[in-house]
Amino acid sequence: MTFVSPVLTGPSDTHARARQHERAVAEAAAAYAALPPDQPVRLAKRTSNLFRTRAAATAPGLDLSALQGVIEVDAVARTARVGGLTTYEQLVDELLPHGFVPLVVPQLRTITIGGAVTGLGIEAASFRNGLPHESVLEMRILTGTGEVVTATPDGEHADLFRTFPNSYGSLGYALDLVIELEPALPYVSLRHVRFPSVAALQDVVDAVMTTRAHAGERVDFVDGVVFSATESYLTLARWTDDLEGRVRPSDYTGDDIFYRSIQTRRRDVLTAHDYLWRWDTDWFWCSRAFGAQVPAVRRLWPRHLLRSDVYWRIVALENRHHVMGRIDRWRGRPPNERVVQDVEIPLHRTADFVSWFLREVPIEPIWLCPIQLRPDTHGRHDDPGDDPPWPLYPMRRDERYVNVGFWSTVPVAPGAADGDVNRAIERQVTDLGGHKSLYSDAYYDEATFARLYGDAAYRPVKRRYDPDGRFATLYEKAVQAR
Numbered sequence: 056m057t058f059v060s061p062v063l064t065g066p067s068d069t070h071a072r073a074r075q076h077e078r079a080v081a082e083a084a085a086a087y088a089a090l091p092p093d094q095p096v097r098l099a100k101r102t103s104n105l106f107r108t109r110a111a112a113t114a115p116g117l118d119l120s121a122l123q124g125v126i127e128v129d130a131v132a133r134t135a136r137v138g139g140l141t142t143y144e145q146l147v148d149e150l151l152p153h154g155f156v157p158l159v160v161p162q163l164r165t166i167t168i169g170g171a172v173t174g175l176g177i178e179a180a181s182f183r184n185g186l187p188h189e190s191v192l193e194m195r196i197l198t199g200t201g202e203v204v205t206a207t208p209d210g211e212h213a214d215l216f217r218t219f220p221n222s223y224g225s226l227g228y229a230l231d232l233v234i235e236l237e238p239a240l241p242y243v244s245l246r247h248v249r250f251p252s253v254a255a256l257q258d259v260v261d262a263v264m265t266t267r268a269h270a271g272e273r274v275d276f277v278d279g280v281v282f283s284a285t286e287s288y289l290t291l292a293r294w295t296d297d298l299e300g301r302v303r304p305s306d307y308t309g310d311d312i313f314y315r316s317i318q319t320r321r322r323d324v325l326t327a328h329d330y331l332w333r334w335d336t337d338w339f340w341c342s343r344a345f346g347a348q349v350p351a352v353r354r355l356w357p358r359h360l361l362r363s364d365v366y367w368r369i370v371a372l373e374n375r376h377h378v379m380g381r382i383d384r385w386r387g388r389p390p391n392e393r394v395v396q397d398v399e400i401p402l403h404r405t406a407d408f409v410s411w412f413l414r415e416v417p418i419e420p421i422w423l424c425p426i427q428l429r430p431d432t433h434g435r436h437d438d439p440g441d442d443p444p445w446p447l448y449p450m451r452r453d454e455r456y457v458n459v460g461f462w463s464t465v466p467v468a469p470g471a472a473d474g475d476v477n478r479a480i481e482r483q484v485t486d487l488g489g490h491k492s493l494y495s496d497a498y499y500d501e502a503t504f505a506r507l508y509g510d511a512a513y514r515p516v517k518r519r520y521d522p523d524g525r526f527a528t529l530y531e532k533a534v535q536a537r
């Protein structure tokens with residue numbers, strides 16, 4: 056049984072949509088072939104969730120924006136073929152009315168499926184559904200040679216399939232993907248549980264990851280917030296089809312702010328749609344930097360502009376013009392270092408990391424999100440040998456992790472240099488057996504980076520699929536911000 060996106064109505068539309076998509080694929084390959092062969096290629100995209108400041112583009116951009124939308128859904132197999140440039144906002148808008156969602160829906164609306172697969176993504180379902188690329192069954196990729204290949208876990212291009220996650224577009228562009236879906240219910244019921252220490256929270260995460268339940272209730276989603284060493288919360292949530300006695304679900308898209316509700320409410324119910332975007336409205340809590348949480352400002356701020364991509368545009372403007380930096384200098388304040396990172400720490404070292412972080416950095420709140428890679432095709436979580444399933448981000452299947460996210464700035468201490476705090480975090484993460492996502496600033500030297508991010512697996516694939524170096528390398532992109 057198949058259905059197509061709600062903008063389409065019948066089988067003939069399915070075929071029309073598929074034909075239109077095939078035309079877009081052919082046009083993408085033709086546009087790539089027309090680019091000057093001696094210049095590096097970059098993706099021309101209207102939105103981005105990359106935080107590092109990139110050098111001004113000199114290379115021509117490849118516009119793949121036609122590759123958007125749900126092309127086809129198989130409701131029985133619970134799979135969908137989707138364009139690589141489809142945002143999660145569009146995916147949810149098209150799938151949710153039919154009772155489905157992707158297995159992991161990253162929190163920011165404008166993250167695209169191609170971006171989340173090549174740049175990784177995480178969400179409160181990750182403790183049971185892993186990372187977005189783990190629910191990809193097949194991808195068509197435009198490679199550096201200009202070919203469009205179909206990569207699957209076992210086929211001729213299995214090497215590309217395995218190394219694509221965390222390659223950040225340095226091996227090719229995902230034009231479309233077949234992904235697994237899960238059934239959704241209309242509402243999500245939430246419980247916010249307070250802990251006096253992160254160590255106590257860590258123990259409960261471990262238990263929930265084992266039993267997928269807490270205090271007798273099923274748990275479908277888990278994430279957490281640390282407000283201070285003695286005040287942290289887990290939000291344990293589950294799909295539900297009723298309002299549990301309420302007249303209406305809560306609404307955090309206007310005056311009320313979701314992260315504040317965690318401290319004041321023990322239970323809550325949101326629509327599935329609002330739950331999925333609960334963190335987007337205020338960019339977690341980062342909208343406070345723009346005044347959007349001051350009641351007088353919030354009342355004037357149009358609701359539809361309380362969105363992460365709006366804040367992102369403000370940050371992009373600041374990166375270009377450095378207005379705040381100039382004001383700080385004028386006021387005699389020290390310059391600030393940007394500390395915007397997500398790191399994966401083994402679960403049993405999470406409390407150690409957070410206590411080091413709160414002492415040494417310190418930024419709060421901090422976001423926590425438990426994660427474990429999905430079992431292999433035999434349903435096994437053990438890793439035979441030392442071969443990580445996704446070599447460019449070598450998490451182990453048999454290890455439980457917690458993603459720790461912190462997004463702010465700290466003053467550069469006297470005698471210190473911009474980047475020192477980020478470097479200290481990189482060292483601490485490695486010492487604890489963790490990994491750092493690469494969407495933001497990174498400071499590794501080339502040899503360390505090669506060791507930590509699977510260079511031995513990456514190099515032969517880069518040579519095979521991008522022999523002329525049309526795309527910047529992963530190191531150039533992630534550390535040198537090209």
Ligand SMILES: Cc1cc2nc3c(=O)[nH]c(=O)nc-3n(C[C@H](O)[C@H](O)[C@H](O)COP(=O)(O)OP(=O)(O)OC[C@H]3O[C@@H](n4cnc5c(N)ncnc54)[C@H](O)[C@@H]3O)c2cc1C
Pocket residue numbers: 098100102103104105106139140161162163165166167168169170171173174175176177178223224225227228229230395462494532
């Ligand atoms: C403040 C902040 C918070 C974040 N929080 C989360 C979070 O909570 N959960 C989460 O999952 N992620 C989070 N991210 C990370 C985000 O998921 C990744 O940065 C992701 O790669 C962004 O996807 P995008 O579609 O916006 O891609 P872009 O930012 O446009 O591009 C990212 C990289 O991917 C490449 N790329 C984009 N599309 C494709 C494609 N189709 N094929 C191949 N390469 C492509 C680009 O060339 C670029 O190198 C966060 C990022 C920031 C800045």
